[in-house]
Amino acid sequence: MNKKTDKASTPQRILDSAEALFAESGYDGVSLRMITKLAGVELALPNYHFGSKLGLFRAVIQRRSVILNNERMEALNALSDRAEIEDLIEAFIGPFLRRSLFGGEGWRDYARVVAQIANSPRWTSEIMSAEFDPVAIEFIRRVRVRFPVAKTEDVYWSFHFLLGAMTMTFAQTGRIDLLSGDTCHGSDLSEIHLRMVPFLSAGFCRLCKGST
Amino acid sequence: MNKKTDKASTPQRILDSAEALFAESGYDGVSLRMITKLAGVELALPNYHFGSKLGLFRAVIQRRSVILNNERMEALNALSDRAEIEDLIEAFIGPFLRRSLFGGEGWRDYARVVAQIANSPRWTSEIMSAEFDPVAIEFIRRVRVRFPVAKTEDVYWSFHFLLGAMTMTFAQTGRIDLLSGDTCHGSDLSEIHLRMVPFLSAGFCRLCKGST
DNA sequence: GTCTATAGCTTGATAGAC
DNA sequence: GTCTATCAAGCTATAGAC
Numbered sequence: 001m002n003k004k005t006d007k008a009s010t011p012q013r014i015l016d017s018a019e020a021l022f023a024e025s026g027y028d029g030v031s032l033r034m035i036t037k038l039a040g041v042e043l044a045l046p047n048y049h050f051g052s053k054l055g056l057f058r059a060v061i062q063r064r065s066v067i068l069n070n071e072r073m074e075a076l077n078a079l080s081d082r083a084e085i086e087d088l089i090e091a092f093i094g095p096f097l098r099r100s101l102f103g104g105e106g107w108r109d110y111a112r113v114v115a116q117i118a119n120s121p122r123w124t125s126e127i128m129s130a131e132f133d134p135v136a137i138e139f140i141r142r143v144r145v146r147f148p149v150a151k152t153e154d155v156y157w158s159f160h161f162l163l164g165a166m167t168m169t170f171a172q173t174g175r176i177d178l179l180s181g182d183t184c185h186g187s188d189l190s191e192i193h194l195r196m197v198p199f200l201s202a203g204f205c206r207l208c209k210g211s212t
Numbered sequence: 213m214n215k216k217t218d219k220a221s222t223p224q225r226i227l228d229s230a231e232a233l234f235a236e237s238g239y240d241g242v243s244l245r246m247i248t249k250l251a252g253v254e255l256a257l258p259n260y261h262f263g264s265k266l267g268l269f270r271a272v273i274q275r276r277s278v279i280l281n282n283e284r285m286e287a288l289n290a291l292s293d294r295a296e297i298e299d300l301i302e303a304f305i306g307p308f309l310r311r312s313l314f315g316g317e318g319w320r321d322y323a324r325v326v327a328q329i330a331n332s333p334r335w336t337s338e339i340m341s342a343e344f345d346p347v348a349i350e351f352i353r354r355v356r357v358r359f360p361v362a363k364t365e366d367v368y369w370s371f372h373f374l375l376g377a378m379t380m381t382f383a384q385t386g387r388i389d390l391l392s393g394d395t396c397h398g399s400d401l402s403e404i405h406l407r408m409v410p411f412l413s414a415g416f417c418r419l420c421k422g423s424t
Numbered sequence: 425g426t427c428t429a430t431a432g433c434t435t436g437a438t439a440g441a442c
Numbered sequence: 443g444t445c446t447a448t449c450a451a452g453c454t455a456t457a458g459a460c
Contacts, residue, residue, distance in 0.1 A: 010443080010444085023333075024333065024334060025240065025334060026238055026239075026240060026241075026332065026334075027238075027241070028237065028238060028240035028241035029238075029239070029240035029334075031434075031435060031436080032435080032436065032437090033434080033435080033436095041444090042444065042445055042446085043436095043437095043445090043446095044437085044438075044444075044445070044446085045443085045444070045445090046436095047436080047437060047438075048443075048444080049443090052436080052437080053436065053437090112332070112333065115331040115332075116328070116331060116332060118331075118380065118385070118387070119327040119328060119330075119331045119379065119380050119383055119385065120238065120324070120327075120328060120383075120385065121235075121236065121324065121383070121384070121385045121386055122236060122237060122238075122241075124385045124386045124387050124390065125386070125390060128385075128387055129387065129390050129391065133390075133391060136391060137391075152392070152395055153392075153395060153396050153403070153407075154407060156388055156391065156392045156395060156396045157388070157396060157403075157404070157407045157408075157411070158407070158411060159388075159391075160377075160380070160381060160387070160388045160396075161377040161381070161407075161408065161411050161412070162377075163380065163387075164376040164377040164378070164379065164380030164381060165372075165373040165374075165376040165377050166376070167331065167376065167380065168330065168331055168372070168375065168376030168379065168380070169372060169373070169376060171331055171332075171333070172333070173330070173331065173332065173333045173336045173340075174333055174336045174337070175330070175336050175340055175341065175372070175375075176368055176369070176371075176372045178336065178337060178341050178345075179341065179345060179348060179349075179368065179371075180364070180365075180368040183364055183365060183368060184365050184368045184369060184372075191365070191369075192369070195365075195366060195369045195370075195373075195419055196369075196373065198415075198418050198419060199369070199370060199373050199415035199416075199418060199419050200373070200415065201418070202414040202415050202417065202418035202419075203410075203411035203412065203414050203415045204411075205414065206410050206411060206413070206414035207407055207410060207411050207414075222425080222426085243452075243453060243454085244453080244454065244455090245452080245453080245454095253426085254426065254427055254428085255427090255428095255454095255455095256426075256427070256428085256455085256456080257425085257426070257427090259454080259455060259456075260425075260426080261425090264454080264455080265454065265455090
């Protein structure tokens with residue numbers, strides 16, 4: 001039984017348990033029985049509250065992507081049209097980064113689920129585009145304002161590289177800890193923030209400034 | 213039945229079919245029944261040739277990672293100690309990129325499987341580190357020769373961002389095609405090569421040159 | 425090396441009582 | 443909204459004939 005969810009409503013308990021398990025083993029690696037056992041509820045309840053296993057999966061994603069997208073959109077709208085690329089990238093990745101760092105296990109697990117769906121063709125249109133395209137489009141619009149001479153393709157590809165680096169990093173797979181012999185820590189997101197924004201900003205500048 | 217594998221040996225046919233299906237739906241999203249049906253072989257044969265479903269999964273990865281790692285190591289060893297960061301990155305990602313582009317469906321599917329395991333904590337030590345750490349370590353060693361003043365952490369994190377951008381890009385999820393309204397094409401890897409090496413090189417320079 | 429048959433278990437979903 | 447019971451289908455793995 002999940003300590004954090006003992007007093008939460010049934011749908012919340014189900015969402016929390018599903019999120020934790022999906023993060024570790026993916027959509028098909030988890031059964032409704034595993035989820036309901038962890039949540040301490042009956043097997044029939046996920047289907048009652050969410051219609052189906054797929055409905056539950058979508059609900060797990062949507063619950064936090066709504067919050068995240070609001071925060072990102074607000075951060076972008078707080079910037080002037082003359083904002084530097086560093087500010088734009090900070091607005092896009094900052095909310096996700098801070099949630100992963102300070103938001104507890106739930107947000108960390110959510111980031112792991114996002115990394116999985118972002119890297120599989122299976123969920124591309126069904127979930128990724130549906131959930132994240134509006135903010136992505138606004139981010140790209142502002143990058144083009146910042147770099148008016150940039151080719152359209154260069155902006156999209158820069159965003160794509162950002163997306164890959166971001167999703168893998170926030171998923172905290174443990175790879176960099178292992179590879180670096182514990183010199184780097186995937187869970188120390190302040191260690192990350194210091195490096196991800198400059199790294200990606202430099203990439204955008206090189207590609208979008210027009211001066212090759 | 214798979215046209216390409218009609219005349220191949222049974223283990224090869226099984227590997228090819230498993231690769232294609234794992235690429236789309238991941239390890240748990242695919243059953244031995246689906247694999248053997250696509251391969252046109254009996255249900256018992258994967259277990260005979262590979263011991264278990266997990267053994268088959270490992271074999272799918274290893275078959276091509278051995279080839280890939282040899283090519284990458286050779287490309288790195290062909291460089292002098294004074295090679296530019298662009299050359300180092302080209303040596304690391306070039307072989308994977310060219311295989312994905314010219315290697316046919318098998319290599320494309322392999323890249324999709326790699327993206328999934330690279331983005332899940334579940335396979336980090338078991339597969340990712342076991343298969344890819346040696347080349348990663350050699351790449352990082354050479355980056356540190358190129359940037360002697362760089363902090364250890366900056367080099368590892370730069371590599372991590374490279375890894376995220378690379379695996380998602382080569383997985384060809386279709387996201388950038390959809391997002392860009394078919395302006396960019398995830399399958400046009402020459403379009404990618406032109407942008408990924410500069411983007412990542414700029415990131416490495418910003419982080420590892422020591423001049424913030 | 426291949427094929428048939430099957431054991432033993434788990435799966436998602438639901439019908440019906442409360 | 444919850445709980446029990448259950449269904450039909452699917453799952454991995456293997457034993458034994460050829």
